[in-house]
Amino acid sequence: MSLFQVIRSPKVYEVCIVGSGAAGGAAAKVLTDQGFEVVMLEAGPMLDVSKHYTEHVWTYDLQHHGYGVGASGYNGEGDRELDVAHIGHTIQGEPYTSAPDSPFSWQRARLLGGRTNHWSRVALRMSEADFRQRSRHEVGSDWPISYQDLSPYYDKVENFIGVYGSIESLASAPDGVFQTPPKPRCTDLMVKRGCDKLGIPCIPGRAAIITQRHNGRIPCHYCGQCTQGCVTASTFSSSQVIIPQAQATGRLTVVPNAMARELLIGKDGKVSGVAYVDKQARAERRVMAKAVILGASACESARLLLNSRSSAFPNGAANSSGAVGHYLMDSSSTSVVGFYPQLTKLPPHNDEGTASVHMYVPWWGENNRNSFSGGYHIELLNGRHMPGPNAFGTVARHFQGFGSDLKKRCQELYGRTALLAVRGSMIPNERSYCEIDPEVVDQWGIPVLRFHFKWSDDEIRMAKHMNENCKAIIEAGGGQVISESGSPQSRYGYLGPGGVAHEVGTVRMGASSKDSVLNGFCQAHDIKNLFVTDAGCFTTNPDKNPTLTILALSWRAAEYLAEGAKRGEI
């Protein structure tokens, strides 16, 4: 038997979904609820809670204390030992390349549920202004849809997954359907004290973690370990909250360890199915469907399209515009750490909370005259969490030295420092894109991506604003800055491209088929029965973390597909 024997499945599904994360999960829910028969390809294994979850494990019970074998998980270099999805920017046998002077970290998950197993759960709606970047600032692009188009789907998503937050009526941070937020941690209160003095808003966080019973799920128990797997499913992941429900309808077939290679294009120019590699059998297989939804992640979906060359689409499926792979964006990000000496007066206590934000600073400068056109928000990510391998790196770099003094410094600062993690917008630019590397294939024989990435001057100018305001907030609250996020030369400590893992834009939607791949329903301009509903479809990358918007866009696209199919149009 040949290793690469092609096995054709005679069955034709109504819809094939590639990917099981936020995009694939939301589409699977909508379609199976409406009676469609769906097959889902996932490049990783099924979720096995007993094997993948490390919730409530003590680091000292792990042989490597969380460092991973050979310290492979240290500083997020590779396989994170305590992460459900073992997120890292290397996957054995599945490389990618970067152009010279253009490093890009591509964080991927290979597990049912994808990166929803891992994400920070920060769940922010994009604002009305976020959809109209070009109209407002004469840079970037306008989306082909408005906030009003998406708002009902944000409602549906929040009602379904459960999100905590508070009603604030801020233009830059539209309110949603919220459960009660958890109380602030001590460092959150200190940051708020500084913000109040400066007239900067600091409001309860918004995160996809339930604080009250919701759709049969029990509330959060505040162990702060969402990314290690939540046995009570109090934190939202596609693998726990969506897939089992969709499977229970009897209409969802999940094919694990299935690495999509190419879209199959019929003589009529429509997509007829997906060719994939069964990773366990190392066999080539095909699945046929009347419509295909890609939710493989922005860059993975772009790769699949670019690798689907045919006489009808010599530059890749649905790529008559040439836009596939282009307009790659990540969140611009920097961070500042402040120590609050007042907190040493409090007795030690359990200040762990959720793994997400209890408070955050929404963008407040949209009506100011800024030297940049974007915006950002500040996530407050601290508390008295279980120390990981790098928990005291900042303290060591700040105080240096050694011995009893350093030990006491660590004990003094533990849980009394606030990490102000900034997440900012990025404007699409011509120099940031991914393409197929003509010379490299992965172990499945699939040509890999090569990345090109440059921040624009707009993001660099915004970094200065981020840095100065974070320091001002810390100092106004009585804190001391202990981690400077870099100098102007180091771009104020900007994380490397891909570092926030909010990569979007590579299969973008737009009003014109000349410079975009999809219409406002995530439907390919060129191929009417093909949809891309992951963050590839984003037209711009505002400061809002993408997952909630992916869920809403994919929900909306799936309803559109369902209606079209019922009318016989798709």
Added chain:
Amino acid sequence: MNGINRRIAIQTLALTPVIAAACEAMQAGDANQHASTEPKSNAPKAFDNHQYAMLRSVCDSIIPADETSGGAVDAAVPELIDLLASENGDYRTRLTGGLQWLDAACTDRYGRDYLQSSTEERNEMLHLIAYSENATQSPGLSSGIAFFTFLRDLTLGGYFTSEIGMKSLPYLGNQFVAVFPGCPPVPES
């Protein structure tokens, strides 16, 4: 899958060459899961006895025991560093090279290697390489500073992820909490 069945499954799968690599990964995973049951060997894996004695001494200086809690050696930090260095060639090079540098620096300065130098001399040497600003005045110290920074990070990481280190903070979480109580009242200044 329980231990025995899992082991049999791994052995069976390992007969197929293409999945042997996957089995190695699974076994590595097993080693992680059942770390605490494995007997600890006293012989270092990545260092010779001289290097390991130095490593233990420097770790003990970085995080010493005090009246309230044990130090890095009590918390088995050198054992963890040895494990990581045995699996990571870059770590091993940086650590063994750094220890060699330390011996050479002590020999130049005091006429004796690090462990034979007096407590005061060792303390003075560590102070020289414990602050990055010292490289400005004495560029010759920069390699030692880089080494010490690396070892200090590993020592702090290993210590505060240990049971002794966590209790010294103290870390009071990893609990089921029905209602998150929030922060007690904080004084104004």
